[in-house]
Amino acid sequence: MLTYNDIITLRDKLANGEIDLESAQAQYWKDFKEEQRSWHTKDWKERKAKIIKDKCEICGSKETLTLQHRSHPKSYSEYLREIKRSYTNEYIENNSEIDKSKFRDHILENYDYMPTPLCPSCMGKNPNIRVSKIPRYRCGDCKHEFDEAVYRSAIEMISIFYEDEDAYEVRDKCFVSKDKWENIHNLSNVRYWYQRQQAINKDAEKIGKEAFLLYLNDTIKYLSFEDTITACKKCAFNYDINRMELCPECKQYYKGLQYPTCIQCLPDEKRKAAIESIGFAKEMREIHKRLGID
Ligand SMILES: [Zn+2]
Ligand SMILES: [Zn+2]
Ligand SMILES: [Zn+2]
Structure with a gap:
């Protein structure tokens, strides 16, 4: 040590x-x-x-x-997260254009695509599945009834995203990362994490050093x-433990750090309200204990 x-x-x-x-x-x-x-x-x-x-x-x-x-x-990992975030933001500001084919390969390789079922008539996203009726679907938008929903391919989604990244068609979180985290992302999220990784790869040593220096200074x-x-x-x-300190008025009772004085030293009106709300909190705790959800 x-x-x-x-x-x-x-x-x-x-x-x-x-x-x-x-x-x-x-x-x-x-x-x-x-x-x-x-x-x-x-x-x-x-x-x-x-x-x-x-x-x-x-x-x-x-x-x-x-x-x-x-x-x-703060812990080193907290600092690391903060520094990574600021490097990412800076990287994104300076690299708004991304290599489209590399990005597409990245998505196809690292994400599972869970397409949203669409209505074949209006391409709306609201086909309701019916348990006991045939046809199986009824569109919540145009009321069309049908057996088979249609789906956009991942490639189609990506090209719509390139045209207009805020397009209605590509807002859904339908990409699930293949790693152990199984993050559920829409294409904007996918791009953020992709650019974040690039920013980190570019400056890994610098980022680690900056975070570690902050951590050491803190320590x-x-x-x-x-x-x-x-x-x-x-x-x-x-x-x-209680986040309390001695009341500066009476120097006799303790008070929460967030309050100026203890309850006894509050003006009459406020004291009544405080005692009531403490009574209420106690009651709730009792109820929770009895129900076993404490
Ligand atoms: Zn429809
Ligand atoms: Zn003391
Ligand atoms: Zn006091």
Whole structure:
């Protein structure tokens, strides 16, 4: 497990190109275990001891003090997703023309096409299947009755899409990806994911590096205790689990982080409304418990 200073060194080396992304990640994730969080390391404990104050900054208590983080770092995969999205958007802006035959091959190779049944008379998309009547279909638009629906081929769909990508005919999500995700897409979605893949292939190393640097910076900030306060066990618990802190008015009761004061310190009218809505929430919880849907 790398220490705080190790991570800063690693970040700097990666940022100025002294090491590549692959070896930076290998170093960072070597011996990296989820259960062995940073606060179990000697480095963390030593640095924490220097920063923690001698009483709770919320209520003044001196009992069982902890350093409480106000913000938590995002995961690498979250950063990666964000960076991929912005590279994709930029790529799409600069590459609005796509190679039609390559795109067509991509669709046919990577997607199953589930065509929408159409009315043979008006080509509408609303043939209703009838369970006990013959002919089997009745068109919801033109009322034509028929046995066999007609279907557009994938190739036809693609060429309509090239003519007008917002055309009524090609809006349906009728392409299912053959990978394990089985994503259901319409042709606009298919093109987005196709262009996204091209954007990622083009700048894979850059994207990974950018995301990893952001992640390291976030982790460094977290490990630096920059955004922390010293809290007693009770205040820490209320903050973390209940999202509550001590009311600044009375300094006696806790309040939700989103509210300015505790319920007791609210003006009369608002207090009544708050108590009512809490009562209602409690009642609902009771009902859910009894029904076993808690
Ligand atoms: Zn406290
Ligand atoms: Zn019809
Ligand atoms: Zn209060």
